[in-house]
Amino acid sequence: MAKIPDATITRLVHYLRALERMEKAGQLRTSSDELARASGVTAFQVRKDLAYFGSYGTRGVGYTVPVLRRELAQILGLGRRWRLAIVGMGRLGQALADFYALSESYELVAGFDVSPEVIGRQVGPFTVEPVEKLPQIVPESHVEIGILTVPEAAAQQAAEALVAAGVRGILNFTPAILKLPEQVAIENADFMAGLSRLSFFMLNPRWREEMMG
Numbered sequence: 001m002a003k004i005p006d007a008t009i010t011r012l013v014h015y016l017r018a019l020e021r022m023e024k025a026g027q028l029r030t031s032s033d034e035l036a037r038a039s040g041v042t043a044f045q046v047r048k049d050l051a052y053f054g055s056y057g058t059r060g061v062g063y064t065v066p067v068l069r070r071e072l073a074q075i076l077g078l079g080r081r082w083r084l085a086i087v088g089m090g091r092l093g094q095a096l097a098d099f100y101a102l103s104e105s106y107e108l109v110a111g112f113d114v115s116p117e118v119i120g121r122q123v124g125p126f127t128v129e130p131v132e133k134l135p136q137i138v139p140e141s142h143v144e145i146g147i148l149t150v151p152e153a154a155a156q157q158a159a160e161a162l163v164a165a166g167v168r169g170i171l172n173f174t175p176a177i178l179k180l181p182e183q184v185a186i187e188n189a190d191f192m193a194g195l196s197r198l199s200f201f202m203l204n205p206r207w208r209e210e211m212m213g
């Protein structure tokens with residue numbers, strides 16, 4: 001398989017959302033032009049991104065909305081539910097817990113903390129557990145993805161504990177640069193970087209126009 005650019009995967013998520021909206025509205029067919037407009041990219045980009053994964057559209061006919069929606073969901077691993085645990089049930093951890101509780105593809109099954117103020121708190125279907133219990137609870141609960149929302153200084157150790165317990169994917173909200181075995185997928189989520197990009201482009205509007213082509 002050709003090496004797939006990171007940005008392609010992000011755009012697939014945007015195409016999937018656009019297709020979900022179309023399917024909800026009862027729309028049966030779409031085109032690369034329409035998908036491009038709905039996702040803020042060019043039609044060429046849509047065709048190029050989808051071509052990495054096979055040939056989906058028919059020239060002159062376009063794409064069947066439910067079929068492409070299902071294919072993209074499958075490619076993105078959303079054809080099943082993933083079990084998540086959050087380490088660090090502070091402000092961000094609790095906010096994310098509320099958010100993930102609404103998700104169809106992800107099931108939050110455990111949360112860990114070190115603070116006696118937080119441990120024992122009921123969050124949706126589970127009770128926040130002391131982090132010492134992570135090595136036991138993560139394999140027992142078949143957790144596959146760990147979400148890191150601890151202070152930066154605690155991040156590497158918490159990530160290593162998750163990996164030692166069998167987790168193979170980490171969504172890292174901390175500013176720490178994690179060093180983990182190669183087979184562990186790490187995704188860094190950074191709202192602050194988004195704000196800095198925004199202020200940069202507000203000061204330099206021409207750069208944004210040039211990047212958009």
Ligand code: NAD
Binds near residue numbers: 149151
């Ligand atoms: P917070 O202090 O409210 O929560 C941190 C929680 O982690 C606390 O409940 C604390 O008791 C717990 N904790 C500390 N050490 C731990 C350990 N070893 N194991 C388990 N739990 C532990 O902080 P917050 O505002 O929720 O921020 C959490 C993290 O998210 C920080 O690293 C912060 O920098 C980061 N953050 C990132 C973004 C972003 O844009 N990515 C935005 C906000 C916060």
